Structures are given as structure tokens and as C-alpha cells.
Amino acid sequence: FGGQNGSGKTTLFNAIxxxxxxxxxxxxxxxxxxxxxxxxxxxxxxxxxxxxxxxIRLEFEYTDFG
Structure with missing residues (x-):
């Protein structure tokens, strides 16, 4: 992840x-x-x-193509 200071990178990871x-x-x-x-x-x-x-909502989607 990249972005300017204050753009919310740490906030995103803390929320997860x-x-x-x-x-x-x-x-x-x-x-x-x-x-x-x-x-x-x-x-x-x-x-x-x-x-x-x-x-805070974290959703995972798993797809199996085989």
C-alpha cells in the first residue's frame, strides 16, 4: 500500500x-x-x-475454479 501521509494507510490496517x-x-x-x-x-x-x-466490515470472497 502506498499513499501520502495522512491518507489513511495506517487507519485501514488498524481497522482490519x-x-x-x-x-x-x-x-x-x-x-x-x-x-x-x-x-x-x-x-x-x-x-x-x-x-x-x-x-468496520471486513468481507472475504473465495472462488475455486478447479
Whole structure:
């Protein structure tokens, strides 16, 4: 992956890690409440307005041609 600084490369990989591992994606053990607070802190902020919700979805498609 390539792109300019701030284009979202690390954010993409962090999102994949969270999607696959949930609370375990973070270095320390988090309670459900701590996990929700951490996720809330990661939401995008633009122009002083913070997003109220977000979602992470990871979908794999496997095709076997043989």
C-alpha cells in the first residue's frame, strides 16, 4: 500500500486488526466499557464535529475454479 501521509494507510490496517481481533487488537486487556471508550476516541473529527458512529466490515470472497 502506498499513499501520502495522512491518507489513511495506517487507519485501514488498524481497522482490519480491530475487525479480526476486537478487544484483543489493543496491546492491553480492555473491559467492554474501556473498549467502547477507546473506539469512541478513534472516531473521525472534522471541523470541530466528531462522528457519532462508525462501522468496520471486513468481507472475504473465495472462488475455486478447479
Amino acid at each position: 486488526q480491530i475487525c479480526l481481533h476486537g478487544r484483543s487488537a489493543f496491546e492491553e486487556t480492555l473491559s467492554r466499557r474501556e473498549y467502547e471508550e477507546r473506539m469512541q476516541a478513534l472516531l473521525h473529527e472534522s471541523g470541530g464535529q466528531k462522528a457519532e458512529e462508525a462501522s
